[in-house]
Amino acid sequence: MVFSKASRKSDPPTMEDLLVPYGSLYVESLWSSFKPGDPRCFAYSNLGSMIVAALVERLSGESFDEYCRDHILRPLGMTVSDFNVQALADINRLGVIYSLQEGQFISGVDDCKGVMPEPIDWSNVAPGTNGSLFGPQGGLRTNARELSKFMLAFMQGGSFNGTSILQPETVELMLSTQWEQEGNDQGFHAIGLQFHITDDFIPTKRMFGHGGSAYGLYSGLYFSREEDFGIIFVTNGSNASDGTRGSFNNVEEALIDTLYEMVVKK
Numbered sequence: 001m002v003f004s005k006a007s008r009k010s011d012p013p014t015m016e017d018l019l020v021p022y023g024s025l026y027v028e029s030l031w032s033s034f035k036p037g038d039p040r041c042f043a044y045s046n047l048g049s050m051i052v053a054a055l056v057e058r059l060s061g062e063s064f065d066e067y068c069r070d071h072i073l074r075p076l077g078m079t080v081s082d083f084n085v086q087a088l089a090d091i092n093r094l095g096v097i098y099s100l101q102e103g104q105f106i107s108g109v110d111d112c113k114g115v116m117p118e119p120i121d122w123s124n125v126a127p128g129t130n131g132s133l134f135g136p137q138g139g140l141r142t143n144a145r146e147l148s149k150f151m152l153a154f155m156q157g158g159s160f161n162g163t164s165i166l167q168p169e170t171v172e173l174m175l176s177t178q179w180e181q182e183g184n185d186q187g188f189h190a191i192g193l194q195f196h197i198t199d200d201f202i203p204t205k206r207m208f209g210h211g212g213s214a215y216g217l218y219s220g221l222y223f224s225r226e227e228d229f230g231i232i233f234v235t236n237g238s239n240a241s242d243g244t245r246g247s248f249n250n251v252e253e254a255l256i257d258t259l260y261e262m263v264v265k266k
Helices: 002-006 015-019 046-060 064-073 144-155 168-175 250-264
Strands: 098-101 104-107 179-185 188-191 196-198 207-214 217-224 229-236
Touching: 015 046, 046 064, 144 168, 144 217, 144 229, 217 250, 229 250
Parallel strands: none
Antiparallel strands: 098 104, 179 188, 188 196, 196 207, 207 217, 217 229
């Protein structure tokens, strides 16, 4: 949290500041006592996405938002989706995220009131030094229709509408199980490479995808490889509580079940 807040300035810290023992933001409590790859330990980490984003920048020489825009989003026809708010064509299409607190809806993020936010000058930040700047862990501004193009690309071996963003073998690697255990640990019992692998989304069906939960937003993108269908949902300001299936809250479960019964099964 401290690292993310500090990264909203024009002179953000580096990943080195956070991850290397002599770094200004380094703390021992960041690390677990388990060795990497130990099957007894799993921890979902937003920091992992930031490290991946830093690697993308270092290898490509581009900022994370530019790389995603030029190599993923626009090639798939996702024309109004972006990790950089300043790149959005119409700020009035950006939805405000609300959380329900003591019976009142409180705006969380993107409450721009029709005014484009002032950009942060990161011109002096070299690509790869701080992977968090554009929120790779969940900062994509998009909608369900455009997300469906991304989902279909993974359902079709890395291609959508004649455009390939990944090789089929890369998709297979990303969807292969990297960690698994009986029961649920933090709502997870199996993980691929950035993909949640679950039998809880729709009981008895193996689904692949990723959920979102922040500032009042609850969302999900999940698909079945065996039955060739997918479900995407986005909710805002929900009065949610624990669900019955381990991985999802009661609002998500009700929405998932309704969509499956009324759309997929028909």
